[in-house]
Amino acid sequence: DAGVTQSPTHLIKTRGQQVTLRCSPKSGHDTVSWYQQALGQGPQFIFQYYEEEERQRGNFPDRFSGHQFPNYSSELNVNALLLGDSALYLCASSLSVTQYFGPGTRLLVL
């Protein structure tokens, strides 16, 4: 049984560019959440998708958007990248309350 997978593992972008990160949930999980983890901090909640709809959203600007597909996989899009968007982006999937995390995508914005 494959766990949560994310792609790519690493990414380097320049300010102003756009980026798309991808997540495949654990088999049988229907809910996907995205988190941003800055260096030395705990993960911060971005948003959660359930049944292809954004169910909840954290305190992140509209530059951060997402999508969930019928197979429950998900994308995180960030527009107009800023230096401060450099972080580890984590995806978590769940069926109930217990969340399982993927390995993350390390984004560096230059």
Place this chain on the structure above:
Amino acid sequence: GIQVEQSPPDLILQEGANSTLRCNFSDSVNNLQWFHQNPWGQLINLFYIPSGTKQNGRLSATTVATERYSLLYISSSQTTDSGVYFCAVGVSSGGSYIPTFGRGTSLIVHP
């Protein structure tokens, strides 16, 4: 929102030592998880423990929900225990649950 404080922020141990990590939270919760983040960034579930005590090998956890804290015990520590330990808490409502993470305890175990 809920405030989560973890202590100590940093911990350095010799292999074989025991340790206790603490998580305090500011409001009533019905969900609490402990995670271990390895040096490559992977968050690994350790315990789902909104109340009571659980044990898994050398690790155990206790949550006293009425007093708003949880403890993670690591016995006979090994170098592979190194990493950051996070506590995440929250309240589930209508099938939705958004955990709030603490800042973590960074553990280094020396051989």
